[in-house]
Amino acid sequence: MAVSVQKLTKTGNYRGSPRDRGYDSKWDRLSIAFRKRHTCCLWCEQIGRDTLTDLVDHVIPVVDRPDLKYTWSNLMALCKHHHAQKGVMEVYAREQGLLNMLPEWSRHPEKRPLQFRPVV
Numbered sequence: 001m002a003v004s005v006q007k008l009t010k011t012g013n014y015r016g017s018p019r020d021r022g023y024d025s026k027w028d029r030l031s032i033a034f035r036k037r038h039t040c041c042l043w044c045e046q047i048g049r050d051t052l053t054d055l056v057d058h059v060i061p062v063v064d065r066p067d068l069k070y071t072w073s074n075l076m077a078l079c080k081h082h083h084a085q086k087g088v089m090e091v092y093a094r095e096q097g098l099l100n101m102l103p104e105w106s107r108h109p110e111k112r113p114l115q116f117r118p119v120v
């Protein structure tokens with residue numbers, strides 16, 4: 001299979017297109033509706049900033065809870081910067097066996113482990 005450079009991850013693996021990763025038309029409709037309701041990044045709002053949403057994040061990742069893929073309450077709007085931070089927090093939560101804390105940590109920054117609390 002021919003793979004363009006842009007589609008390789010940092011570790012050199014082929015990540016696949018959004019379609020390959022299971023983002024279908026049902027997801028497209030849901031994420032568009034969610035972004036209309038949540039036009040600003042949640043984590044930016046928590047620190048008093050207005051930043052437009054770049055993407056819709058699964059609070060508990062689909063890889064861990066595929067049953068919550070289309071669940072509105074498992075979604076949050078983030079900017080790219082905070083999505084990257086959230087990814088690091090997901091890895092930590094998975095390693096610590098604390099994935100069930102992600103909803104609380106995502107919505108209440110003061111409850112996050114110290115290293116993930118915003119510096120204001």
Ligand SMILES: [Zn+2]
Pocket residue numbers: 041042043044045051078079080081082
């Ligand atoms: Zn943000």
